[in-house]
Amino acid sequence: MPTVRNRPNINTTPLELRPEFHFAISVDCVIFGFDEDQLKVLLINCDLPEFKGKWSLLGDLLRPDEDLDGASYRVLRGRTGLEDVFLEQVHTFGHLGRHPAGRVITTAYFSLINVRDHQLKLLENELHWHPVREIREMAFDHREILDTCLRTLQKKVQEEPIIFNLMEEKFSLRELQNIFEAILDAKMDRRNFRKKLFATGLLKDLGELEQDVPHRPGRLYSFDAEAYARIRKKTLVGIDF
Amino acid sequence: MPTVRNRPNINTTPLELRPEFHFAISVDCVIFGFDEDQLKVLLINCDLPEFKGKWSLLGDLLRPDEDLDGASYRVLRGRTGLEDVFLEQVHTFGHLGRHPAGRVITTAYFSLINVRDHQLKLLENELHWHPVREIREMAFDHREILDTCLRTLQKKVQEEPIIFNLMEEKFSLRELQNIFEAILDAKMDRRNFRKKLFATGLLKDLGELEQDVPHRPGRLYSFDAEAYARIRKKTLVGIDF
DNA sequence: GCAAAAGTGTTCACATTACACCCATGG
DNA sequence: CCATGGGTGTAATGTGAACACTTTTGC
Numbered sequence: 001m002p003t004v005r006n007r008p009n010i011n012t013t014p015l016e017l018r019p020e021f022h023f024a025i026s027v028d029c030v031i032f033g034f035d036e037d038q039l040k041v042l043l044i045n046c047d048l049p050e051f052k053g054k055w056s057l058l059g060d061l062l063r064p065d066e067d068l069d070g071a072s073y074r075v076l077r078g079r080t081g082l083e084d085v086f087l088e089q090v091h092t093f094g095h096l097g098r099h100p101a102g103r104v105i106t107t108a109y110f111s112l113i114n115v116r117d118h119q120l121k122l123l124e125n126e127l128h129w130h131p132v133r134e135i136r137e138m139a140f141d142h143r144e145i146l147d148t149c150l151r152t153l154q155k156k157v158q159e160e161p162i163i164f165n166l167m168e169e170k171f172s173l174r175e176l177q178n179i180f181e182a183i184l185d186a187k188m189d190r191r192n193f194r195k196k197l198f199a200t201g202l203l204k205d206l207g208e209l210e211q212d213v214p215h216r217p218g219r220l221y222s223f224d225a226e227a228y229a230r231i232r233k234k235t236l237v238g239i240d241f
Numbered sequence: 242m243p244t245v246r247n248r249p250n251i252n253t254t255p256l257e258l259r260p261e262f263h264f265a266i267s268v269d270c271v272i273f274g275f276d277e278d279q280l281k282v283l284l285i286n287c288d289l290p291e292f293k294g295k296w297s298l299l300g301d302l303l304r305p306d307e308d309l310d311g312a313s314y315r316v317l318r319g320r321t322g323l324e325d326v327f328l329e330q331v332h333t334f335g336h337l338g339r340h341p342a343g344r345v346i347t348t349a350y351f352s353l354i355n356v357r358d359h360q361l362k363l364l365e366n367e368l369h370w371h372p373v374r375e376i377r378e379m380a381f382d383h384r385e386i387l388d389t390c391l392r393t394l395q396k397k398v399q400e401e402p403i404i405f406n407l408m409e410e411k412f413s414l415r416e417l418q419n420i421f422e423a424i425l426d427a428k429m430d431r432r433n434f435r436k437k438l439f440a441t442g443l444l445k446d447l448g449e450l451e452q453d454v455p456h457r458p459g460r461l462y463s464f465d466a467e468a469y470a471r472i473r474k475k476t477l478v479g480i481d482f
Numbered sequence: 483g484c485a486a487a488a489g490t491g492t493t494c495a496c497a498t499t500a501c502a503c504c505c506a507t508g509g
Numbered sequence: 510c511c512a513t514g515g516g517t518g519t520a521a522t523g524t525g526a527a528c529a530c531t532t533t534t535g536c
Contacts, residue, residue, distance in 0.1 A: 018265075019260060019263070020305060021265055021302050021303070021304065021305070022260070022263035022264060022265055023263060023264060023265075023266050023303065023305075024259075024262055024263055024264075025264050025266070025335075025346055061262050062262070062264065062335070062346075063262065064261060064262070064264075064344065065337070067335045067336050067337055068333060068334075068335040068346070089332060089333065091330060092309060092330065092333040092348050093309075094266075094303070094308045094309040094348075095308050096306070096307075096308055103305065105266055105303075105309070105346075107333050107335075158478070158479060158480050158481055159481060159482065160482060161482045172488090173488090173489095174487075174488080180480070184478050186478045188478070189525095189526070189527070189528085190487095190488090190489090191489085191490070191491080191527095191528085192525070192526065192527085194489080194490085195491095195525095196480055196525090197480070200480075200482050202482065209534095212535095213486090213487085213535080214485085214486070214487090214534080214535050214536070215485075215486040215487045215488080215533080215535070216486075216488050216489085216532070216533035216534045216535090217487090217488080217533080217534065217535095218487080218488055218489085219488085219489090228482075237399070237425050237427045237429070238399060238498085239399050239421070239437055239438070239441075240399060240400065241400065241401055241402045241441055241443065241469075413515090414515090414516095415514075415515080430499075430500075430501085431514095431515090431516090432500095432501085432516085432517075432518085433498075433499070433500085435516080435517090436498095437497095437498090440497095451515095453508095454507080454508085454513090454514085455507080455508050455509070455512085455513070455514090456506080456507060456508070456512075456513040456514045456515075457505070457506040457507045457508090457513075457514060457515045457516085458506080458507065458514095458515080459514080459515055459516085460515085460516090479525080
């Protein structure tokens, strides 16, 4: 952190009066969803001339009266109408030349939301749910940002039960497994998956069955948030390079 | 990411011409070391009047011609003389009011270095190695930044062999275990620790013994970087909330 | 009755934990 | 010879992976 003493003979002008050391800051939100058995991300079409026809993440400039978390929630709320949703900072990107209009540093956030719950909002905007695996080029350095957030998502989803943000209130184990497999891009054994998930103690058996499926219906579960709050912490110590 | 189209009727002025949306950005480096059986961090005395006598992390303002990683390496190099060292971005902090001189957003990096190798450099500066567990108040929000970086360190040290950055070229297993225990703030079983570390295949037995210890000397090892490069990849899939 | 997915247990290999005694060195 | 930490092995337990058949439903 710069202080007067750290740089005594360079400059004692208050920070806010040195425009050459000031930069634009933005937040970009990588909002993941799941639909049609695919992991998707919420994108907008960028029409800066430099990025004609390319996809862009949802973002905006940081405003003087808000902090980074606040800005990211504002973007999420403005685009999806959602308020109380998991939103987590991932990384800050500040390469020279990453933005054609000037120097912009951006902080990336990611979130997981249920696609079905927010269809209406989406159609009113120019937003699209885009299959993550099909994305090639994006505007700015957004492909790099997306890749970073996807890796964070893959890691996080195995450490914390954020995956339930993607689920309907009631879901079957098959649906849950499909989402894990889509995110991790891997196949899992069905029996072991059931065993493991039951062992977490986080599934509440609703005693209900799927409706309107062309096969034997599965049982429906919901996420037991209270159980999670109860068992939350135990600091693990184990080396595993 | 803001584009003209994202905010068409608000502003089409190029970003760099809207000073009200510009901010100072800094980087802060949380440089961990290990000495006298304690985890330490490199701090400087802050003498902003607002933070008289409080400790501060090493940081500086981002300059127009460098990116965030570059700035953090500049700070590290300027303070320690080190060039080729692990340095990783952790988190960006942008609370309103976190800096008394104005709005400053800061990106925190952490690093691990060997205390003995850089004693000379340190004495030339106003720097101190401070035991992490004894730190109470710090300047700015640096206590929060340090806590965040410490948690990241604790996690990372169990996932990647960065701990060897803290070691001398040659080290005994006891020294290695001491550092793990200091970082994780936990005791480990000596025999199991040995088994586990040998099992990683990352220790090169140098066939040498400790010198000048008042007890049976232990064998010396070094980190086998080539072995690590070889075995690096395997994407693990496992749920563990 | 056929297709499609649900539901269910066991075995094996491997990893983690807990635990105690003798050894080598310096003083 | 004493103090200090180095070095070693085994048994019990827990965890992850592999694997096949019967059941239920819609059509």
